[in-house]
Amino acid sequence: MKGKRKEREEKRIDALNQNFSVISCPICSRFPFIFVLFLFAFSVFLFLFLFLSKVKPCDMSVDYYKVLDVPKSASDDDLKKAYRRLAMKWHPDKNPSTNIQQSEAKFKQISEAYEVIRTKQNGK
Numbered sequence: 190m191k192g193k194r195k196e197r198e199e200k201r202i203d204a205l206n207q208n209f210s211v212i213s214c215p216i217c218s219r220f221p222f223i224f225v226l227f228l229f230a231f232s233v234f235l236f237l238f239l240f241l242s243k244v245k246p247c248d249m250s251v252d253y254y255k256v257l258d259v260p261k262s263a264s265d266d267d268l269k270k271a272y273r274r275l276a277m278k279w280h281p282d283k284n285p286s287t288n289i290q291q292s293e294a295k296f297k298q299i300s301e302a303y304e305v306i307r308t309k310q311n312g313k
Contacts, residue, residue, distance in 0.1 A: 253302035
């Protein structure tokens with residue numbers, strides 16, 4: 190009798206030890222997966238925020254072809270020639286005009302027009 194009682198007591202103690210040795214928590218067991226998922230989502234959000242903050246909105250009211258005074262069917266060489274001609278004319282250091290702010294603004298507009306058109310043509 191003592192042997193059976195002792196066996197039952199040992200089984201009961203083993204069952205208790207198994208139940209309390211490892212605490213099972215659904216959040217703690219999935220923590221690494223949730224943490225990696227959070228880091229991935231945060232990095233995607235950060236990348237998009239930084240990328241979109243650098244993108245300038247496209248100003249559709251300006252016709253860049255008119256700024257460079259070229260037709261819309263102009264080749265790369267024609268664009269380059271028109272850009273260089275206007276850049277030399279309106280460069281703030283080369284322009285002898287007294288209004289430096291106007292020449293700087295015009296030079297920036299010419300540079301932007303050339304960059305946008307070149308990017309648009311190379312992207313096709």
